[in-house]
Amino acid sequence: MSYQNVKTEKPTKTYFTLSDGIKIHYMQLGSRGTHVVLIHGYTGNAYGNWYANGIMDALAKNHRVVALDCRNHGRSDKPEPGQLGHAPDVIELMDYLKIEKAHIHGYSMGGMITARLLAEHPERFITASFGGSGIREEDPEWIEKVPEDKKDTDPKEATASRLLRINAAMDRGLSREEAEKEADAPRERNLPPLPPLKIDLTKVKIPVLAINGEFDNPYAKTFRLWRELDDFTNVILPGKSHLSAIAPAYMPKEYPESLVRFINGNDE
Helix, strand or coil: CCHHCCCCCCCEEEECCCCCCCCEEEECCCCCCCCCECCCCCCCCCCHHHCCCCHHHHHHHCEEEEEECHHHHHHCCCCCCCCCHHHHHHHHHHCCCCCCEEEEECCHHHHHHHHHHHHHHHHHHHHHECCCCCCCCCCCCHHHCCCCCCCCCEEECCHHHEEEEEEEHHHCCHHHHHHHHHHHCCCCCCCCCCCCCCCCCHCCCCCCEEEEECCHHHHHHHHHHHHHHHCCCEEEEECCCCCHHHHHHCCCCCCCCCCCCCHCCCCC
């Protein structure tokens, strides 16, 4: 039985307003244990990235789970449509909910935000974990030493990518028919530039996890984590690509099981 078919309760859905006036939508599930903060990927949302596939339910058995729609995504305000979410918004949400420390897990863009939070606010986290992401090597000498990643693709990736584009268009207010037309139209991949990140991983003392698909450049994304961290766990999902590793219809049980085991095993 797939994780997304096992639901214990429905999450609450609430809004709060950031200090700059942006309204953020977030979901909560679970009533006991330490907090887990979940940050979705680019063009995604909290519901699709964490609830529809059963990850929130799996974590909520022992934890209080918070999943936000980043600004410019989902049901949150979109002052800059098509742009990335902001790391400081996560800290504001934690402060608003009076969460002193939490486990943090981010997928893709959410992993980028996780890395920035790990660099700027390490004292706020019990563990940090990356899905579909990591922290890449920057030193040219080490880049040359990273093992070569496989170049194949999960055939289900294209279907998962189309569905993500449809859902993102509907989040912007398009009808289903309009969203499908937009998703099927020729497009250029003009992702927003990533802001520079300065982080000394040798100073990170909390446990760190990465979960990546076999065809999602797992070595390029995690070699530096393995090399520099004191406590790093690496999970590679066989046969999975970037979206098929997390999409509700295709996510393998190893994803939530690995995440739950890691968080439960490193809890305060």
